Amino acid sequence: MRTWTCNNDLNQKKQIIRVFLFLFISFLGNSCKVLPSLDTNPIEFLSALRVLEKSNHSQDNNSQSNNSEGESSSDCTSNCSTDGSVSVQINYVNSPFSLTTGVSSLNESPVLSGNPTYFTVSPDLPFGLKLDSGSGSISGTISEVVTNADFTITGTADAKSAQTTIRISSVIPAACADVSITTGVGTLADPFQICNPLQLQSMSTHHISNPGSYYQLTQDIDLSSISNFTPISNITNQFTGVFDGQNHTVHNLTIDNNATSHQGLFGYVVGGATTEIRNLRLSNANVRGNAQSGSVIGLLNAYAKNIHSYGAVVDGFADGTGGLVGRFSGVGSIYDSSFSGTVVGGGSYTGGLVGDSFGGDEVVRCKGKGTITGNGAVGGIIGRAAGTLVLNSYWMGSVTGSTEVGGIMGKGQLTDGKTKFSYSVGSVTGTSSLGGLIGSITSSSEESYYNINVANQADNDTRGIPKTTTQLKCPVVPNDSCATTAIYTSWDTTIWNFGTALDYPKLKWENSL
Structure with a gap:
């Protein structure tokens, strides 16, 4: 509690008046004030007293002031903001x-x-x-x-x-000393071990004499010492088997072969259900190739699980350029995977995750973010999806092309070439056949949305459902009508995390990265 001081020569009468006023002010509860001197300016003293009394009567009876300007707060003891409440x-x-x-x-x-x-x-x-x-x-x-x-x-x-x-x-941790692949025998129980850049590069020939083998990445690897990495496998020597990255990251992959197709860390991966690339991350990959090129895989006719490429630049000079996979063909699945970066396609079929997909494939629980540019059939997730289902996935970023341009897919063909329980937030730019979700489609989408405030598209047909930013963000459970309309009616809460009313839905696996 602050008080005022007196001059040493005050007479006893003035001292008594001061004590009386002091007790009166304390009773009002305004002990944070410093009054002017009564001796030097009695009028100013009385005016200040009236202000104090008026301030006290305007407060809640239970409030306590801790501010030199007289504001009130129920819990302000320190770190007070200008309105008297506790500051953040x-x-x-x-x-x-x-x-x-x-x-x-x-x-x-x-x-x-x-x-x-x-x-x-x-x-x-x-x-x-x-x-x-x-x-x-x-x-x-x-x-x-x-x-x-x-x-x-x-x-x-x-x-x-x-x-x-x-x-x-x-x-990045220091690489191991071994030059060649010497640890492991290539089985599920004892896979070949990869722990440095030279070993990873040697897989481009090692897998030829060891088809169907298991490989395992044991630590993060920096490929900046290899100026032009040779993809693991090609159309002649295709990769079969399993590569498990164990959630480690391959950093700084550089491939510059714009006259050669099937470029990526893995060039040509086949084998259906017995072949899988899984639990792998790429950071700052830079890949230039011809047709069917991606940062992780050029052509995939198998399975990919939990693969992520971020900060990547993929530049394709012909049809089929994707952030993760250039061409997805046959029967397989890509799931729980993501891409962030830039994709530029010099031909048709350009996508954030997959450039061109043909067959009974699925892209499930995936996400993408970045900038995608191509010619015909350009999409945030897939450029062309011929018989391919995009399920429980989302895209955030810009998509630009000439014709058949969409937030999730540019062109959907055949019965299963569609989206389900997915959404897109991003601009869509082109000259014809544009859609906030899908540019052109011969089937339909199901409970899939796009942000009409961002996409600059206003179609409301079988290609997608337009919603505002508020409508997409505010639900915290499926079928929430918080923004005057029910949305996400059949979306699975074991797959999606709806968060707060300030967030777009996110995939639950994102919490485990």
Whole structure:
């Protein structure tokens, strides 16, 4: 409690008056004020007293002031904002963070005040790390190399918010010393072990004499020492077997063969249900190829599970260019996978995940984000889907082409060439046959939506259902009519996380990356 001081020469009468006024003010509960001197300016003193009394009577009887301007708050004891409520503060005490890709796990909770309940981060955290939007905690194992990268985290409580910046740096672990593949025998129980760039490159010939074998990546690998990587397998020497990345990352893949088709880390993968590329991540891949090229696989006639390519640039000079896979053919599935980056197709059939797909294939529980540019049949997930189903997937980004351009797929053909329980948020630009979800289709989509505020398309037909940003974000459960219309009626809550009313739905596997 603050009081005012007196001059030493005040007479006893003035002292008594002061004590009386002091007790009166204390009774009113306004002990945070400093009054002017009665001796120097009695009028100012009395005016200040009237202001104090008026301020007190306007408060809630239970409130206590802790602010020099006289505002009230029910819980303000420190860190007060200008309206008298507790201010929002966020602090990650261990920042900056120095991490090793594929090795370092982070589980960091912020020190908070003001009870923020919703958190966002900009730009996106490095791949492998995630921000819990409800608590502000950061967790995961980093997969991406960053150097002194800053990330701004915003916490919001009611109408108040605060920001803080964290800094992250990461390095790739040192490679093992073995030059050739010497560990393992290629079986499920004892797979061939890959732990450095030379071993991974040697797979382009090693797999020929070991068809149907099992390979396993044992740590993150940096391919920046190889200026032009030779794809593992081609149309003549096709890859069969299983490659398990064990959630490790191949960094800095560079392929520059624009006159040769089937370019990617793996060139030509076949074998149906007995062949699989799984649990693999690529960071900052740069691939230039001819027809049927992608960052991970050129042509796939098999299965791919949990494969992710982020920060990639894929440049195809002919038909069939995809962020993950150039051409998906036969009977197989790509599921629980993602792409972020840039795809440029010099011919037709260009897609964020798959350029061209033909057959009874499925793309299931996948997502993409970035910029896709091509000619005919350009889509955020698939350029052309001939008999291919896109199920429980979403795209965020821009899609540009000439004709048959769509947010999820550019061209859907045959009975199963359609989307189910999927959505798109992004611009769609072209000259003809444009759709916020699908450019052209001979069948139909089912419970699939696109953001009409972003797509600049207004079709409402069998190709997709337009919804506003609010309508797509506000539901927290399926069949939620929070934005005046029911949406996501049959969407599976074991697959989708609807989050808060401020988020688009996300796939539940995203929480495990």
